[in-house]
Amino acid sequence: MVRHRVTREAPLAHVVPPRTSNTWLRLTLLGGIAINAAHAAPANAPAATQAATQAKTDEKIIVEAKRRNQMQVVEGGQLGALGTKKSLDVPFSIKSYTASLILNQQAETLGAVLANDPSIRTTYGYGNFAELFIVRGFPLYGDDISMDGLYGVTPRQLVSPELYEQVQVLNGANAFLNGAAPGGSSIGGGVNLVMKKAGDTPLTRITAGYTGNSIGGGGIDISRRFGTNHQFGFRLNVAGHGGVSSIDHEHRSATVVGGALDWHDSKTRITADMAYQDQDMRWGRPTVFLGTVTSVPRAPSPSHNFGQPWNYNNLHDLFGTLHIEHDLTKNIMLYGMFGARGGTENGNYSTLTVNNATTGAGTNGNLYVPRQDNNESVRGGIRIHLATGPVKHEFNIGGSGLWEDNRNAYAYAWPYPASNLYNTPRLAKPNQTLVGGNISNPKTIQGTNLSSVYFSDTLTAFDNRVALIAGFRWQGMLIRNYAYSGPLTQRYNQSAITPVVGLVLHPTHHTSLYFNRIEGLAQGPTASGVVVNLGQVFPPYRSVQYEVGAKYETQRFNATLAFYQISQPNAYTIPYGNSGSLIFTEDGQQRNRGMEININGEPLKGFRLIGGGTLIDADQRHTAGGLYNGKTAIGIANYTINANAEWDLPFLKGGTLTGRVINTGRQQINAANTLHLPTWTTFDLGARYTFLVERKPTTLRLGVENLANRRYWSSAYGGYLLEGMPRTFRFSVTMDL
Numbered sequence: 013m014v015r016h017r018v019t020r021e022a023p024l025a026h027v028v029p030p031r032t033s034n035t036w037l038r039l040t041l042l043g044g045i046a047i048n049a050a051h052a053a054p055a056n057a058p059a060a061t062q063a064a065t066q067a068k069t070d071e072k073i074i075v076e077a078k079r080r081n082q083m084q085v086v087e088g089g090q091l092g093a094l095g096t097k098k099s100l101d102v103p104f105s106i107k108s109y110t111a112s113l114i115l116n117q118q119a120e121t122l123g124a125v126l127a128n129d130p131s132i133r134t135t136y137g138y139g140n141f142a143e144l145f146i147v148r149g150f151p152l153y154g155d156d157i158s159m160d161g162l163y164g165v166t167p168r169q170l171v172s173p174e175l176y177e178q179v180q181v182l183n184g185a186n187a188f189l190n191g192a193a194p195g196g197s198s199i200g201g202g203v204n205l206v207m208k209k210a211g212d213t214p215l216t217r218i219t220a221g222y223t224g225n226s227i228g229g230g231g232i233d234i235s236r237r238f239g240t241n242h243q244f245g246f247r248l249n250v251a252g253h254g255g256v257s258s259i260d261h262e263h264r265s266a267t268v269v270g271g272a273l274d275w276h277d278s279k280t281r282i283t284a285d286m287a288y289q290d291q292d293m294r295w296g297r298p299t300v301f302l303g304t305v306t307s308v309p310r311a312p313s314p315s316h317n318f319g320q321p322w323n324y325n326n327l328h329d330l331f332g333t334l335h336i337e338h339d340l341t342k343n344i345m346l347y348g349m350f351g352a353r354g355g356t357e358n359g360n361y362s363t364l365t366v367n368n369a370t371t372g373a374g375t376n377g378n379l380y381v382p383r384q385d386n387n388e389s390v391r392g393g394i395r396i397h398l399a400t401g402p403v404k405h406e407f408n409i410g411g412s413g414l415w416e417d418n419r420n421a422y423a424y425a426w427p428y429p430a431s432n433l434y435n436t437p438r439l440a441k442p443n444q445t446l447v448g449g450n451i452s453n454p455k456t457i458q459g460t461n462l463s464s465v466y467f468s469d470t471l472t473a474f475d476n477r478v479a480l481i482a483g484f485r486w487q488g489m490l491i492r493n494y495a496y497s498g499p500l501t502q503r504y505n506q507s508a509i510t511p512v513v514g515l516v517l518h519p520t521h522h523t524s525l526y527f528n529r530i531e532g533l534a535q536g537p538t539a540s541g542v543v544v545n546l547g548q549v550f551p552p553y554r555s556v557q558y559e560v561g562a563k564y565e566t567q568r569f570n571a572t573l574a575f576y577q578i579s580q581p582n583a584y585t586i587p588y589g590n591s592g593s594l595i596f597t598e599d600g601q602q603r604n605r606g607m608e609i610n611i612n613g614e615p616l617k618g619f620r621l622i623g624g625g626t627l628i629d630a631d632q633r634h635t636a637g638g639l640y641n642g643k644t645a646i647g648i649a650n651y652t653i654n655a656n657a658e659w660d661l662p663f664l665k666g667g668t669l670t671g672r673v674i675n676t677g678r679q680q681i682n683a684a685n686t687l688h689l690p691t692w693t694t695f696d697l698g699a700r701y702t703f704l705v706e707r708k709p710t711t712l713r714l715g716v717e718n719l720a721n722r723r724y725w726s727s728a729y730g731g732y733l734l735e736g737m738p739r740t741f742r743f744s745v746t747m748d749l
Contacts, residue, residue, distance in 0.1 A: 084113040085612040085622055087570050089180035090161050090204050092189035093408050093466045093485070095395060100565045103481065103514030103526035105183040105574050105608065111208060114173045116670075116700060118221055118715060118742040120253065120266065122157070122171040125179050126203070130624035130654035131608050132181070133676060135647070135727035135734045139361040139379060141296045141325055142169035146729055148183060148578060149604040149630045149648040150200030150532075156193035158204045160285070160333050163194055163462075164387035164414050165351035166205060167329040170291045174231055174251035175270040178206040183608065185532035185557040185578060188485045188512035191412050191464045192533040192552070199532035199555045199580055200604070207285045207333075209272050210235045210245030221253070221744030227264065229253025247272040258740040260317040263294040279339045286332035294324045299732040300433065301365045308687055309369040309433055311723040314738030318364055318433050320376065322441040325359035347410075348392035357383040360441075363732065364431055372433030378442050382454050383420040389413070393466075406470040408483070416460040421449030421496060449496035461490040468512065481514040481528075489535055489552060508533055508552045524563045531556055537583045539596035544588050550598050555580040569613030579603045584636045601633040602645050618660035625653040632683065644680045647729030651677035666702035670715070671695070679728040692724040694736065708747050715742040 086108040087099040099106050109125055119125045123134035123143040133146045137153070145152040154168040173179065182189070183201045190202060214237075220230035231251030238244040247270075254265030270287035297319045302308070312318060331353035338346045359381055366374040393410020425442035449455060468483025486509050493502040514528040532555035539548040561574035582600040587593075606628035614620045630645040644650070653675040661667035674694050681687040698715030721739035728734075 083110055084116075084620070086110060086178065087565055087612070089178065089182070090206070091182070092161050092186070092191070093393070093410060093468060093483070094189065094470070094481075095408070099570075099572075100518075100522075100524050100563050101476075101479065101516060103479075103516050103528040103559075104186075104189075104530075105559075105561065105572060105610075106180065107610070107612070108178040108180040108206075111177050114176070114179070115219070115746065116713060118223065118713060118744050119173050120223065120227075120264075122173055122179065122203075125173050126181070127674065128622055128654065128656055128672075129181055130610065130652050131183055131201070131626050133649065133652060133727060135729045136299050136732070137169070138730065138732065139298065139363045139377070140169065140359055140381075141293050141298075141361075143171075144729070145203065146200075146648065146727075147181075147202075148200030148576065148606060149602075149628050149645065150578070150580065151197045151729070152201060152203065153193075153195040153197045155195030156198045156202070158190060158202065159331070159351060160206060160335060160349060161190065161204060162333060162349055162351040162389040162391060163191070164389040164416055165331050165333060165353050167289050167291070167327065167331065167353070167355065168385070169325070169327055169357065170266075171205070172251065172266050172268040172289055172291065175207055175249050175268055175287055175289075176205045177208040180204040180206065183574070184528070184559055184576060185530050185555055187487065187510040187531050187533035188466065188468070188483060189530075191414075191466075191485060192462055192487050192489065192535075194414060194416055194460050194462060196534040199534065200578060207270060207272055207287070208233070208235075208247050208249060209274055209283060210237050210247045212237065212242070216749040217746060218749065219251075219744055219746040221742065223253070223255075223742045224258040224740055225256040227253050227255035227257060229255075241277075243276055245272070245274040258315060258738045259297050260315050261295045261321070262297055262317055262319070263292075265292045266290065281335075281337045283335045284332070285334075287330075289327070289329045289331075291327040292325070295319055295321050296323050296325070297735065298323060298361070298363050299734050301363050301732055302369075302681060302687065303365045303367040303374065305366060305369040305687075307369045308681065308689065308725070308733075309366055309372055311725050311735050312372075312434055314718070314721050314723045314736070316434070316436070318431070318436040320362060320431075320439055320441075322360055322378075323362055325357065325361070327355070327357050329353060329355040331355075343397040345395045346393075347395070349390065351387075351389045353385065353387045355383075355385040357381070357385075364433060365428070366433050372435070374431055374433065375428035376431035376439060377424070377428050378444065379422060379424040380444055380451065381420055381422050382451055383418070384454055385419075386417045388415045402473055404472045404476075406472075408466070408468045408470075411465040412463070414460065414462040416458075417456055418458045418460075419454040419456050421447070421451045421454040423447045423451050455494070455496070455498060457494050457496060459492040459494075461488075463488045463490075477518040479516040481512065481516075484509055484511045487533055487552070491535060502538060504535060504538065504549060506536060506549065506551050508554060510554065522564060522566050525561075526563070527558075527560045529556070529558055532578070532580070537596070537598065541585065541594070541596070543585055543594045543596045544591075545595055548596065550583065553581050566613075569615050570611075572608070572610045574608045575606070576608070577603065577605045586636050599634050600636070602630065603633050604628060604630045604645075604648070618662065620658040621655070623653075623655040623657075625651065627651050635683075640683045640685075643683060643685045646681065646683060646731055647679050647727060649677040649679050664701070668700050670698040670700070676726070681728045681731055681733070689725050689728045689733070692722070692726065692736065694722060694724075695719045698742075705747065708749055710745065710747045713742070713744045713746075716740070717742070 089106045089108040157166040159165040215235040217233040234248045249270045252267040267290045274283035333351040391412040396407040423444035464487045466485040472479045488507045491504040510531040512530045517525045534553045536550035557578045559576040583598040585594045588595040610624035630648040632640045656672040679689040696717045700713040702711045717740045726736040
């Protein structure tokens with residue numbers, strides 16, 4: 013597992029990790045050497061000598077191509093206001109999963125990539141098929157996945173990972189680093205996507221694959237640089253797949269097209285990304301809600317689909333970013349970013365509510381939602397490096413802005429028809445008689461404007477062995493809500509200041525000890541319902557995180573150990589004195605305490621590992637009337653363990669065996685903790701083989717997920733049960749032309 017060191021903002025022409033570029037350079041040189049050797053060989057040279065030389069050169073090409081496939085995790089990533097940093101040098105937990113991992117694991121969604129992270133578990137949104145991620149026990153919505161550090165740009169329900177060079181994961185609160193997330197999540201961590209850019213060496217890569225019952229597809233990846241100094245770069249990615257998944261009748265298809273242009277000289281770097289994504293699902297298997305039951309129903313057969321033929325969603329997104337950096341001097345850099353997204357969604361969603369845990373009898377909901385989004389996002393600032401005596405400073409000063417316009421409507425049917433979890437009938441699509449808004453031309457129901465300014469100083473001393481970060485961000489939130497009929501119903505205009513303090517100590521060049529105190533931020537509630545303070549606007553929720561940890565990193569191996577506590581307020585209604593009335597109050601709290609350990613690298617030559625585990629205690633505190641004080645919060649596993657291993661076969665050059673174990677602990681289904689999901693474990697197995705076809709590196713991959721075809725409920729977040737995927741076969745072949 014090859015890693016590189018992430019430092020301050022690198023020229024955009026070198027966003028692809030240097031090790032990858034060098035590998036391609038060596039591969040090209042080796043190919044040229046082989047050709048020259050063949051041409052230079054004397055006509056009367058023995059055939060055996062030429063054959064031996066050719067075999068040795070081919071073996072080197074295979075080894076280099078194989079090494080390129082091994083770069084799976086990068087220690088470091090984008091930290092918003094602080095820029096791109098190496099993990100060892102910052103008081104935060106950040107790592108990046110690379111395009112090589114995405115390609116080798118044949119991932120088709122962002123959730124499939126994040127399944128490698130022991131601190132993250134994936135579920136679905138309420139009633140739809142949107143991936144929702146649980147990080148340190150708090151949700152991360154698709155709306156709050158950033159791209160190149162900008163919110164509001166990423167497609168919000170499902171993300172095709174083929175376009176991205178890195179999927180960066182930041183564990184922990186991050187309101188100072190990235191600002192408040194528009195969806196109100198990102199309290200326990202964030203995910204940032206970095207699109208592929210042109211590398212230093214030409215690339216033409218084609219891939220074809222087959223998954224599940226009948227999903228076939230492929231892609232092409234082209235990279236070129238132009239100009240006398242290779243100052244112009246171009247990267248094009250096109251990928252698509254479609255067919256029936258390993259779930260009965262569930263049809264998935266996706267198409268993505270992404271392009272990146274960049275230019276740089278000695279002082280200025282400019283890059284522009286543009287992409288289109290189309291995601292469609294028909295007859296999708298939904299989540300399950302437990303109604304009047306006193307026990308948890310057994311999960312159905314792993315491939316059984318308890319959805320309906322009229323369940324679907326169609327997602328179409330056009331999005332892009334523009335990034336400019338300019339060095340005023342060697343110590344002062346200006347930067348600016350702009351991003352935008354236009355998205356349309358149509359979905360007919362349903363959730364099966366089970367009322368009899370033994371028979372699986374229940375009712376099937378039905379909700380149609382058309383939605384349109386137009387978002388714009390900006391960020392800019394200045395980064396200054398200077399020294400005052402023996403102390404070095406890095407000042408970061410900047411601001412950000414986000415404008416979102418959400419237009420939607422809805423239509424649903426009532427009453428809900430009867431259905432069954434195990435013997436699911438095919439129901440006729442019910443008439444949707446209850447309508448909100450104009451379903452043929454949705455109007456704006458929410459306008460969001462988030463603005464912020466930030467300042468920080470990173471002080472380093474004693475030969476960079478000590479680093480102290482201190483700063484703050486002022487965040488303004490202007491949110492307008494409209495009735496489906498058009499008029500403004502609510503105006504939320506609040507602000508907050510979120511500080512940050514972090515300390516890093518380097519006992520050795522390969523280790524660091526760190527501490528941070530940082531906050532999360534989300535829109536506060538507005539009193540609603542039959543309460544005496546109807547309409548009262550509460551200030552933004554401020555979640556406070558304390559974290560201490562240790563890191564170890566070498567060129568071949570790294571490990572991180574972290575302990576944290578995050579406290580988040582919440583609101584509810586309570587009796588108002590002796591009046592018999594209710595009042596809406598913000599007195600509740602959820603406190604998550606946990607430990608994380610991550611291990612990535614090559615502890616033994618030819619053996620690589622991505623793994624780790626978490627322990628988490630998610631307590632409900634200060635609940636209404638103290639009813640649930642000390643109970644575990646819903647849908648948060650008390651522990652999680654991942655181990656993803658690769659072994660290069662010593663007896664087969666180019667051959668690698670892969671395996672993965674995912675283990676998830678108990679999850680509570682209700683606030684009273686009377687229902688819970690048991691622990692579950694899945695095993696994955698695979699192999700890949702790299703060889704030459706007409707001197708072109710070619711890789712075959714075969715993988716099997718959930719090898720034992722275990723039936724299990726994978727998530728209970730929000731009280732909604734998500735069934736785990738059945739045994740799924742994946743096969744692909746990639747050739748570099």
